[in-house]
Amino acid sequence: xxxxxxDEPVAVVEVTESRVVGAGExxxxxxxxxxxxxxxxxxxxxxxxxxxxxxxxxxxxxxxxRFRVVERL
Numbered sequence: 001x002x003x004x005x006x007d008e009p010v011a012v013v014e015v016t017e018s019r020v021v022g023a024g025e026x027x028x029x030x031x032x033x034x035x036x037x038x039x040x041x042x043x044x045x046x047x048x049x050x051x052x053x054x055x056x057x058x059x060x061x062x063x064x065x066r067f068r069v070v071e072r073l
Contacts, residue, residue, distance in 0.1 A: 002067075010073055011070075012069075012070045012073070016067055018063065018064070020063055022061065022062070023058055024058030028041055033066070
């Protein structure tokens with residue numbers, strides 16, 4: 001279940017891939033697919049450093065999850 005900002009359900013999703021990788025393994029495709037408008041890995045990294053309030057190095061563990069929307073609610 002995918003929740004919106006107000007914790008209301010917005011979609012049912014199916015996880016298609018989940019893996020733990022070093023941040024250095026995040027590529028442009030993954031950064032763009034996150035859906036936040038990132039055009040580069042650098043933009044992705046900076047935004048996540050701001051959000052989490054700490055630096056992200058190449059060895060920082062990232063849970064990289066891909067999913068597909070099964071149903072919009």
